[in-house]
Amino acid sequence: xxxxxxxxxxxxxxxxxxxxxxxxxxxxxxxxxxxxxxxxxxxxxxxxxxxxxxxxxxxxxxxxxxxxxxxxxxxxxxxxxxxxxxxxxxxxxxxxxxxxxxxxxxxxxxxxxxxxxxxxxxxxxxxxxxxxxxxxxxxxxxxxxxxxxxxxxxxxxxxxxxxxxxxxxxxxxxxxxxxxxxxxxxxxxxxxxxxxxxxxxxxxxxxxxxxxxxxxxxxxxxxxxxxxxxxxxxxxxxxxxxxxxxxxxxxxxxxxxxxxxxxxxxxxxxxxxxxxxxxxxxxxxxxxxxxxxxxxxxxxxxxxxxxxxxxxxxxxxxxxxxxxxxxxxxxxxxxxxxxxxxxxxxxxxxxxxxxxxxxxxxxxxxxxxxxxxxxxxxxxxxxxxxxxxxxxxxxxxxxxxxxxxxxxxxxxxxxxxxxxxxxxxxxxxxxxx
Amino acid sequence: xxxxxxxxxxxxxxxxxxxxxxxxxxxxxxxxxxxxxxxxxxxxxxxxxxxxxxxxxxxxxxxxxxxxxxxxxxxxxxxxxxxxxxxxxxxxxxxxxxxxxxxxxxxxxxxxxxxxxxxxxxxxxxxxxxxxxxxxxxxxxxxxxxxxxxxxxxxxxxxxxxxxxxxxxxxxxxxxxxxxxxxxxxxxxxxxxxxxxxxxxxxxxxxxxxxxxxxxxxxxxxxxxxxxxxxxxxxxxxxxxxxxxx
Numbered sequence: 001x002x003x004x005x006x007x008x009x010x011x012x013x014x015x016x017x018x019x020x021x022x023x024x025x026x027x028x029x030x031x032x033x034x035x036x037x038x039x040x041x042x043x044x045x046x047x048x049x050x051x052x053x054x055x056x057x058x059x060x061x062x063x064x065x066x067x068x069x070x071x072x073x074x075x076x077x078x079x080x081x082x083x084x085x086x087x088x089x090x091x092x093x094x095x096x097x098x099x100x101x102x103x104x105x106x107x108x109x110x111x112x113x114x115x116x117x118x119x120x121x122x123x124x125x126x127x128x129x130x131x132x133x134x135x136x137x138x139x140x141x142x143x144x145x146x147x148x149x150x151x152x153x154x155x156x157x158x159x160x161x162x163x164x165x166x167x168x169x170x171x172x173x174x175x176x177x178x179x180x181x182x183x184x185x186x187x188x189x190x191x192x193x194x195x196x197x198x199x200x201x202x203x204x205x206x207x208x209x210x211x212x213x214x215x216x217x218x219x220x221x222x223x224x225x226x227x228x229x230x231x232x233x234x235x236x237x238x239x240x241x242x243x244x245x246x247x248x249x250x251x252x253x254x255x256x257x258x259x260x261x262x263x264x265x266x267x268x269x270x271x272x273x274x275x276x277x278x279x280x281x282x283x284x285x286x287x288x289x290x291x292x293x294x295x296x297x298x299x300x301x302x303x304x305x306x307x308x309x310x311x312x313x314x315x316x317x318x319x320x321x322x323x324x325x326x327x328x329x330x331x332x333x334x335x336x337x338x339x340x341x342x343x344x345x346x347x348x349x350x351x352x353x354x355x356x357x358x359x360x361x362x363x364x365x366x367x368x369x370x371x372x373x374x375x376x377x378x379x380x381x382x383x384x385x386x387x388x389x390x391x392x393x394x395x396x397x398x399x400x401x402x403x404x405x406x407x408x409x410x411x412x413x414x415x416x417x418x419x420x421x422x423x424x425x426x427x428x429x430x431x432x433x
Numbered sequence: 434x435x436x437x438x439x440x441x442x443x444x445x446x447x448x449x450x451x452x453x454x455x456x457x458x459x460x461x462x463x464x465x466x467x468x469x470x471x472x473x474x475x476x477x478x479x480x481x482x483x484x485x486x487x488x489x490x491x492x493x494x495x496x497x498x499x500x501x502x503x504x505x506x507x508x509x510x511x512x513x514x515x516x517x518x519x520x521x522x523x524x525x526x527x528x529x530x531x532x533x534x535x536x537x538x539x540x541x542x543x544x545x546x547x548x549x550x551x552x553x554x555x556x557x558x559x560x561x562x563x564x565x566x567x568x569x570x571x572x573x574x575x576x577x578x579x580x581x582x583x584x585x586x587x588x589x590x591x592x593x594x595x596x597x598x599x600x601x602x603x604x605x606x607x608x609x610x611x612x613x614x615x616x617x618x619x620x621x622x623x624x625x626x627x628x629x630x631x632x633x634x635x636x637x638x639x640x641x642x643x644x645x646x647x648x649x650x651x652x653x654x655x656x657x658x659x660x661x662x663x664x665x666x667x668x669x670x671x672x673x674x675x676x677x678x679x
Contacts, residue, residue: 297536300525304533307522314482314516316508316537316584422526422562 016074020066027062031055076411101417105374112280116273123272130276130344132384134337137283139364139376140290141333146362147371148299149326150306152209155196155216156361159189159331161223161353163338168236168348169229178242182339189335190328192219197327201320204309216358223350235349242343244274275344282340286333287373293329295423302326303371367408369415378416382408434493435460435588435620436481436512441490443473443480450476452644453490458588458622463614465623465631465652467665468641474624475517477641478592481622482507482514495587509537513586517593517624519577523566527557530565530576534583542585550579553609571602578609582619589613591623595630603627607634628665632656640665 036055039046112129119125138160145153166185170176176184196215200208223230230236241249247258249271258274259266293299301322304312313319342348364383368375386404390397408416436458443451450473458464468474480487483504492500499507508514513534522530531550535543551558554575560568565576574594581589591610595603607630613619614634625631632638632652640648640661648661655661 300529300533301536303525303529304522307524308520310484311516311520311522312533313484313504314508314514315533315580316505317533318503318505420524420564422529424526424528424532 016067016070019070020063023066024059024063028055028059031058101374101419108374108377109284116276120269120273123269126269126272126276128384128388130272130279132380133276133279133283134341134344135361135364135380135384136377137279137286137337137340138334138361139368139380140283140286140373141330141337142361142365143330143368143371143373143376144290144293144302144333145326145330146365148294148306149302149323151323151326152205152212153327153330154209154213154355154358154362155219156212156330156334157353157355157357158196158216158219159192159334160338160341160357161219161350162189162192162331163335164342164348164352165223165230165236165338166335167339167342168239171240171342172236172238177240178339178343182336185339186332186335189338190332192335193327193329193331194324196331197324201323213355213358216353216355220350220353223353230350233349233351235347235351236342237347239342239346239348241271241346242275242278249274275340279340279344282336286336290333291373298322298325300423363405367405367415369412369417369419371420372415372417375415375417382416434458435462435495436622437491437493438477438481439491439493441477441480441487441492443476443485444488445476445485450644451480451487454641454644454646456639456646458620460620461614461618462637463610463621463623463635465625465635465638466641467625467628467631467638467655467661469665470626472641473644474626474641475592476644478514478517478590478622478624481512481590508584511584511587512590513581513584513588514590515574515577515581515592515594517596519570519573521565521568521573521576521580523564525565526562527565527568527576528561530580531557531583534580537584546583546585550582553582553612554579571598571605574598574602574606575609578606582613587620589619589621591621593624593626595625595627603630607631610634628661629656632661 032055035058036051038049038051040049112133115129116126138156141159142153142156145151145156163185166188167176167178167181170181170184171178196212200211203211224233226232243249244258247256247261249259249268250257251266252260257266258264258270264270294303301312301317302325304315304317305319305322305326309319312322341352345352360383364376364379367382368377368379382404383401386401387397390400393400412418434457436456438454438456441451441454441456442449454473454477456464456466456477466474466477476485479485481492483499483502487500490500491498494507494510494512497510499510502510522533525533528547531547532543535546538546551561556572557576557579560572565573568576578591578594594606594610598606610621610623611634614621623631623635632655635652638650638652638655639646640655648655648658650658656666
């Protein structure tokens with residue numbers, strides 16, 4: 001109760017001043033030895049000098065900073081409370097789709113289609129955008145499992161690995177093409193999803209998370225150690241790149257190539273741009289597929305299972321099948337992304353599928369707002385671009401990355417977009433649309 | 434006979450919660466099960482649904498032994514449950530909740546049933562695009578009942594529908610129970626702590642104590658029974674046997 005009162009309490013200006021003064025005093029105490037006194041080298045001997053003006057500035061900054069921080073926290077809290085109050089009194093509003101979000105979605109699509117044309121000579125931009133899209137696709141896949149069905153999966157990278165290795169092996173050992181291998185790799189990943197889902201059906205929350213974490217590691221360790229199959233730590237090299245409907249991206253030779261067929265001058269950028277559009281198409285298909293699934297009974301059952309499993313069973317829903325289908329479809333989408341990854345890199349090794357990857361994909365889903373498709377896109381942008389932009393900060397970039405994640409979680413505890421799109425719309429006559 | 438429990442025992446882990454319960458519900462009846470906290474009322478309700486499964490004894494519904502069936506199969510036989518604590522899907526809209534209730538039904542019935550629920554519970558139509566978690570407790574209970582009815586069940590199980598509601602809503606809930614039975618011929622098994630209200634709407638009642646049925650009779654008989662009166666109607670918490678007969 002006391003904590004509640006404390007949380008509700010917003011401070012008066014006098015209290016804020018007192019609080020800031022206290023902080024400034026602590027800063028002064030700490031600052032005297034750390035800033036106020038310094039050693040200077042005077043002809044080989046060290047002497048202690050004082051820097052009182054610097055200390056004054058430091059204490060002043062602490063005072064002002066604390067004052068501002070306190071004020072900002074109060075403002076934020078007041079705004080949040082106001083929002084909660086209005087949510088209670090007029091909750092019908094929160095179900096209306098915000099036109100802004102729809103607009104952002106279309107704008108994002110437009111930009112992503114136009115991007116390679118705008119930066120056709122800039123390989124770095126298109127490459128980075130391709131990486132973002134891989135994570136978008138993985139995020140949308142994991143969103144089915146974590147966001148919709150509410151099953152916390154910490155080993156999602158395993159399915160990504162299964163997809164990548166399936167394509168890697170099929171193409172290098174049996175000469176399968178990208179498009180032939182894609183559906184099979186998806187199916188193999190889906191069966192691994194069921195393999196993981198089956199023994200974990202009774203688990204929830206933390207327990208499920210631990211088992212899926214272990215599963216992800218098992219797959220990676222198998223890949224490292226089963227040298228005959230996977231090449232072990234050396235991985236699989238020279239995986240063929242996808243071709244444009246049978247036209248390879250190669251310098252002109254005897255066979256028709258992409259460049260010669262269309263009468264273009266050969267450029268390595270063609271493949272980069274093609275790969276970009278390929279992952280864009282795969283990602284858009286994933287999005288379309290998942291949004292359609294959400295509106296089908298199975299998709300709604302995923303969400304209902306997340307909300308209340310017992311109630312679901314009492315409605316006559318077979319919880320086992322619903323969970324397994326979520327695992328299988330999530331895994332299949334991860335497998336597709338894996339195939340693309342293998343085809344793009346041309347080389348895969350277990351190092352690409354560490355727990356770190358699972359953590360990033362999960363962070364994308366959670367940060368984006370569980371279950372939100374557009375949120376995944378925004379979060380992928382943040383999580384992929386931040387480390388890229390932070391390259392100038394060298395070893396501090398992970399620090400920056402962590403700080404950004406913490407800040408997002410403080411400001412938006414439900415994720416960047418926590419709004420949930422209803423799957424049924426109201427029609428004036430009481431029916432549905 | 435619509436529902437027949439004979440000698441049902443149930444365990445929660447090591448806890449022996451039900452000790453050979455016999456209970457029956459006839460077609461068109463409202464039957465209530467009353468008892469103190471921890472008497473095993475909700476366990477009995479859930480045991481009908483196989484959660485937990487009865488460790489011995491038989492549950493027969495509509496002539497079929499459903500004792501060993503998984504929960505979702507039992508629901509498919511035509512029993513609908515309004516669980517204790519309502520258990521609506523809070524992040525889904527009111528309409529989506531109702532649709533979840535109708536997953537077993539024919540697609541073509543959905544619109545008709547939806548209209549029927551809106552007539553029965555006008556508040557739900559007003560709130561149909563709202564997230565269910567933002568409804569008040571009483572409204573959530575209405576939603577839970579409507580959701581259960583969407584599957585067109587033959588038997589409706591209500592587990593403590595008046596729990597934690599404002600007096601006005603409690604009255605409303607029992608009025609709905611009576612209406613459903615009288616106007617729509619719904620067979621209802623009602624578990625309640627609110628013995629007074631429950632016994633007044635019920636044709637017959639059972640009193641459960643320590644996992645055993647200790648009394649049964651018509652609603653009127655039980656209302657008039659001095660032991661029931663002392664233990665459950667005057668706010669007494671002690672078991673009937675421990676109370677001197679008034």
